[in-house]
Amino acid sequence: MLVLSGIAVIALGFLLRFHPLLVIIVSALLTGLAAGLEPLTVLARFGHAFNETRYVTAIYMVLPVIGLLERHGLQERARTLVAGLKGLTVGRLLASYLLFRQIAAALGLTAIAGHAQTVRPLVAPMAEAAAERQGAGADEDARADPERVRALAAATDNIGLFFGEDIFIAIGSILLMKGVLDGYGIRIEPFRLSVWAIPTAIAAALIHGTRLWLFDRRLARRPRR
Amino acid sequence: MIGIGFVYLVAGSFFAAAAILGTVDRRWSNALFHALLALSFFAGDRLGDIGNGILVLALVAIATSGRMKRGEASTAAAPQGPLLALALVIPAAALGGTVLFKQMPARVDPAQATLVALAVGALLALLLCHLLLRAAPLSGVRAGRRLLDEIGWAAIMPQLLASLGAVFALAGVGEVVGGLIGRAIPTGSIFGAALAYGLGMALFTVVMGNAFAAFPVMVSAVAIPLLVHRYGGDPAPIAALGMLAGFCGTLLTPMAANFNIVPAALLELRDRYGVIRAQAATALPLLAFNILLLWWVVR
Numbered sequence: 001m002l003v004l005s006g007i008a009v010i011a012l013g014f015l016l017r018f019h020p021l022l023v024i025i026v027s028a029l030l031t032g033l034a035a036g037l038e039p040l041t042v043l044a045r046f047g048h049a050f051n052e053t054r055y056v057t058a059i060y061m062v063l064p065v066i067g068l069l070e071r072h073g074l075q076e077r078a079r080t081l082v083a084g085l086k087g088l089t090v091g092r093l094l095a096s097y098l099l100f101r102q103i104a105a106a107l108g109l110t111a112i113a114g115h116a117q118t119v120r121p122l123v124a125p126m127a128e129a130a131a132e133r134q135g136a137g138a139d140e141d142a143r144a145d146p147e148r149v150r151a152l153a154a155a156t157d158n159i160g161l162f163f164g165e166d167i168f169i170a171i172g173s174i175l176l177m178k179g180v181l182d183g184y185g186i187r188i189e190p191f192r193l194s195v196w197a198i199p200t201a202i203a204a205a206l207i208h209g210t211r212l213w214l215f216d217r218r219l220a221r222r223p224r225r
Numbered sequence: 226m227i228g229i230g231f232v233y234l235v236a237g238s239f240f241a242a243a244a245i246l247g248t249v250d251r252r253w254s255n256a257l258f259h260a261l262l263a264l265s266f267f268a269g270d271r272l273g274d275i276g277n278g279i280l281v282l283a284l285v286a287i288a289t290s291g292r293m294k295r296g297e298a299s300t301a302a303a304p305q306g307p308l309l310a311l312a313l314v315i316p317a318a319a320l321g322g323t324v325l326f327k328q329m330p331a332r333v334d335p336a337q338a339t340l341v342a343l344a345v346g347a348l349l350a351l352l353l354c355h356l357l358l359r360a361a362p363l364s365g366v367r368a369g370r371r372l373l374d375e376i377g378w379a380a381i382m383p384q385l386l387a388s389l390g391a392v393f394a395l396a397g398v399g400e401v402v403g404g405l406i407g408r409a410i411p412t413g414s415i416f417g418a419a420l421a422y423g424l425g426m427a428l429f430t431v432v433m434g435n436a437f438a439a440f441p442v443m444v445s446a447v448a449i450p451l452l453v454h455r456y457g458g459d460p461a462p463i464a465a466l467g468m469l470a471g472f473c474g475t476l477l478t479p480m481a482a483n484f485n486i487v488p489a490a491l492l493e494l495r496d497r498y499g500v501i502r503a504q505a506a507t508a509l510p511l512l513a514f515n516i517l518l519l520w521w522v523v524r
Contacts, residue, residue: 001401003396003397003398003401004398004401004402006389006392006393006396006398007398007402007432010389010432010480011432014479019288019289020382020479020482020486021284021285021288021289021378021381021382021385022285022289024382024385024386024389025281025282025285025385027389028388028389028392031392031393031396031398032392032395032396034396035395035396035397037395037396040275042392043274043275043278043279043282044274044275044278045274045388045391045392045395046278046281046388046389046391046392047272047273047274047275047276047277047278047279047280047281047388048274048277048278048391049387049388049390049391049392050265050277050278050280050281050384050385050387050388051265051269051270051272051274051277053383053384053387053388054233054236054265054266054269054384055229055232055340056383056384056387056483057236057262057380057381057383057384058232058233058235058236058266058340058344059343060236060239060240060369060373060376060380061232061235061236061239061343061344061347062315062343062346062347062350063239063368063369063372063373064239064347064351064365064366064368064369065311065314065315065347065350065351065354065365065369066368066369066372067365067367067368067369067370067371067372068351068354068355068358068360068364068365068368068369069308069311069312069354070299070301070368071299071301071302071360071364071368072301072302072304072305072306072308072354072358072360073301073302073303073304073305073308074301074304074308074309074312075301076301076303076304077304077308077309078309080304081309108323109319109320109323110339111319111323111339111340111342111343112316112317112319112320113316115487115488115491115492116491117315117316117319118316119488119491119492120488120491120492121312122309122312124492147494147495147496147499148499148503150492150494150499151489151492151494151496151499151500151502151503152503153492154488154489154492154500154503155476155500155503155504155507157488158475158476158484158485158488158500158504159476159504159507162472162475162476163469163472163511166465166468166469166472172437173436173437173440173468176437176440176468177440177464177465177468180440180441180444180464181444181460181464184444184449186453186460188460188461188464192461193461193464193465194465195461196461196462196464196465196466197465197469199518200466200469200511200514200515200518203511203514204507204511207507207510207511207514208507211506211507
């Protein structure tokens with residue numbers, strides 16, 4: 001039971017808004033000590049895992065390109081693109097992006113889009129421009145806050161990715177499921193696992209699509225000046 | 226053979242360049258932080274486990290010192306040049322490269338095809354940007370350094386959380402949590418078991434930040450003994466829907482930093498939890514859908 005103290009540290013630390021990195025280190029140390037490990041063993045395990053997971057941080061290699069394009073006016077260009085597409089709303093734009101992201105991920109193409117590659121340079125500024133045309137940002141209404149529009153763009157990317165990728169049979173999570181079930185002597189074709197990701201993918205598109213549609217409606221209903 | 230080493234070389238070079246530019250611009254703490262990251266990417270395999278652990282402690286010390294500066298505000302020029310086409314070079318290269326590299330397993334490690342393609346795409350796009358936009362030689366790296374400073378210490382949070390997961394695994398946290406949840410289920414209730422499994426996947430993912438860590442635990446605690454063996458459910462949908470219930474948890478937790486915290490920094494949101502707030506109203510109904518479907522499949 002003592003090994004759960006690390007989880008308590010994480011929960012409390014995040015809740016009380018201590019520095020997240022410090023919370024993580026303290027939690028790791030406490031968990032290790034509670035399990036009777038030497039502090040140096042914990043440090044070594046932590047360092048080893050840090051080194052093995054560098055690929056997570058490698059994505060920042062795209063930042064020079066994004067930064068350079070933004071300095072040359074990419075976000076403004078993305079906004080102009082929205083201005084040329086009559087009838088494009090935040091909801092329709094993000095719903096289209098959701099479907100694109102789900103379908104691409106279902107085909108195994110998870111890395112062609114993402115927060116650094118597509119959301120920050122393209123999707124977020126386009127969504128903001130569409131929201132402005134729908135009358136957002138003209139007053140103090142919290143719902144039409146440009147921050148909320150940007151957050152919604154990031155949320156749409158995550159939802160599209162998570163509930164599309166499991167339809168692809170060679171993705172990590174499918175292979176993990178197969179591996180774990182193999183350990184219990186249950187042999188399952190990856191295809192059967194991926195088929196069962198389809199109902200949830202459809203439900204995700206419907207639920208999130210409805211929310212986007214409602215977002216459009218709320219923007220339209222707000223009194224305009 | 227080209228593999229992950231090439232990707233680390235490209236990423237490490239960017240961090241090193243950011244460190245050098247940070248020194249030039251007298252942003253000492255940021256420069257040191259990025260220099261240590263560059264060291265990790267260039268020489269991480271030669272530092273040893275303890276060495277890497279000390280490297281992490283140094284990174285965290287800099288991050289918590291409060292001396293890292295945010296990126297400077299920058300002004301964008303009036304748009305000119307094929308900006309949208311250039312913005313699509315990286316996604317297109319990632320797509321084309323992945324397909325192409327999988328055809329040449331002798332030259333490119335097939336397991337790393339996408340990351341290698343992404344690195345090639347980043348280099349190609351940077352070259353094209355400099356050629357077509359006539360940007361000054363260092364302006365790309367400088368603009369990237371500014372964005373990296375905008376993300377700040379949050380850049381290494383996903384890696385740190387993954388490492389915490391490794392310590393949790395070593396300490397046997399999963400087994401303890403699984404045992405607790407297993408004991409909390411009322412006997413004889415299929416719905417109770419489905420609820421405990423789906424909710425347990427989501428909650429454990431919220432704690433760990435990763436459904437992959439939760440899955441083996443919840444499968445051994447609930448899915449196999451109860452849903453499969455006692456109630457005779459089909460393992461394929463039980464596994465798939467449990468994992469997807471876990472993904473709903475991923476949408477709700479700051480522990481999944483690369484999906485929830487890093488984008489908030491990248492989009493310069495004031496609210497660190499803004500992305501999570503925007504996701505909650507989709508994640509919760511979807512979790513309920515997964516649990517109900519799970520119950521319907523097993524019953």
